[in-house]
Amino acid sequence: MQAIDARNLTKSFGDLVAVDGISFSIASGEIFGLLGPNGAGKTTTISMLSTMQKPTSGTATVNGHDVVTREDDVRKSIGIVFQDQSLDEELTAYENMDFHGRLYRIGGEERRRRIGELLALVGLADRKDDLVKTYSGGMRRRLEIARGLLHEPKVLFLDEPTLGLDPQTRNHLWEYIARLNNEKGITIILTTHYMEEADRLCDRIAIVDRGTIVALDTAENLKHSIGGDVVTITSPDPDKIADLLTAPWVSGIERHDGSVTVRLQEADRHIPGIVTAIHQSGIGINSLSVRKPTLEDVFLHYTGKTIRDEEADGKETIRMFQRARRR
Numbered sequence: 404m405q406a407i408d409a410r411n412l413t414k415s416f417g418d419l420v421a422v423d424g425i426s427f428s429i430a431s432g433e434i435f436g437l438l439g440p441n442g443a444g445k446t447t448t449i450s451m452l453s454t455m456q457k458p459t460s461g462t463a464t465v466n467g468h469d470v471v472t473r474e475d476d477v478r479k480s481i482g483i484v485f486q487d488q489s490l491d492e493e494l495t496a497y498e499n500m501d502f503h504g505r506l507y508r509i510g511g512e513e514r515r516r517r518i519g520e521l522l523a524l525v526g527l528a529d530r531k532d533d534l535v536k537t538y539s540g541g542m543r544r545r546l547e548i549a550r551g552l553l554h555e556p557k558v559l560f561l562d563e564p565t566l567g568l569d570p571q572t573r574n575h576l577w578e579y580i581a582r583l584n585n586e587k588g589i590t591i592i593l594t595t596h597y598m599e600e601a602d603r604l605c606d607r608i609a610i611v612d613r614g615t616i617v618a619l620d621t622a623e624n625l626k627h628s629i630g631g632d633v634v635t636i637t638s639p640d641p642d643k644i645a646d647l648l649t650a651p652w653v654s655g656i657e658r659h660d661g662s663v664t665v666r667l668q669e670a671d672r673h674i675p676g677i678v679t680a681i682h683q684s685g686i687g688i689n690s691l692s693v694r695k696p697t698l699e700d701v702f703l704h705y706t707g708k709t710i711r712d713e714e715a716d717g718k719e720t721i722r723m724f725q726r727a728r729r730r
């Protein structure tokens with residue numbers, strides 16, 4: 404069964420089309436990533452799927468329930484961890500979980516059992532009686548994920564689950580997310596700016612830009628789709644180099660400020676010829692590197708832009724500032 408099926412899902416805010424007729428399906432048990440820069444429409448997409456916002460047009464079902472006409476059924480079958488933290492800092496982890504369990508009317512014995520199991524799953528069992536205000540960022544995020552699973556949802560939405568966490572904590576959290584997908588078979592749909600996160604965690608990735616899905620496949624296939632190796636040449640005159648490389652084995656060329664990126668099959672075979680041709684034309688080369696394509700290259704290929712991790716970190720700084728002002 405499909406866990407999620409979206410057809411021409413669209414959301415406009417006045418003149419701005421935040422999500423522009425996107426369609427995709429997610430199979431039960433998949434980890435599915437929406438990867439894109441700030442403002443691409445990722446959060447709006449999962450807000451519609453999780454019934455927090457109504458689509459302007461189009462349809463979607465989650466666990467077989469329509470997100471507009473069967474809102475309550477959708478809500479009962481999903482867990483949500485959105486970007487803004489919603490834990491009570493003055494309560495312990497256990498108390499936060501317990502409060503949430505009562506809201507969902509989960510009976511006493513069962514509630515205690517689930518809380519124990521989930522806190523163990525996210526590695527917080529031994530800190531369950533500590534106040535949340537003593538927790539690190541990574542621990543809070545793990546607690547939020549555990550809380551989102553308390554009512555045993557089939558689908559879990561994670562909006563930027565590792566935003567602003569340091570690389571080590573991020574790695575740790577990926578392990579927990581992968582584990583709960585493995586052990587509990589939960590379908591996970593997450594949004595991210597982080598290429599590595601999408602690459603490491605997701606079975607399939609939808610690359611989102613300006614409200615549309617520009618590419619959707621496994622990380623492997625996406626990288627393969629742009630063809631061969633990536634050769635980056637930095638030079639005082641990258642435009643001239645790009646004009647020079649017209650051979651049929653060049654599958655793509657992108658010009659950037661100060662460099663040119665060339666995609667080609669079997670780079671090892673062609674590089675000597677490329678270097679000779681550039682030298683014979685009297686063009687200087689500052690550096691030349693060869694590597695396999697990354698998701699960054701895929702994104703650049705489909706959108707003409709780069710996503711940088713700093714974008715995400717910059718956003719987290721703004722959020723922290725906003726949170727501090729609210730207190």
Ligand SMILES: Nc1ncnc2c1ncn2[C@@H]1O[C@H](COP(=O)(O)OP(=O)(O)OP(=O)(O)O)[C@@H](O)[C@H]1O
Pocket residue numbers: 416419420421439440441442443444445446447448594
């Ligand atoms: N409630 C709203 N009212 C008006 N515009 C909105 C609203 N919510 C989102 N937008 C706009 O819709 C576009 C998509 O926003 P969205 O938050 O979905 O993007 P995103 O890919 O999740 O980016 P981010 O990671 O920054 O949240 C942006 O231009 C944003 O400013």
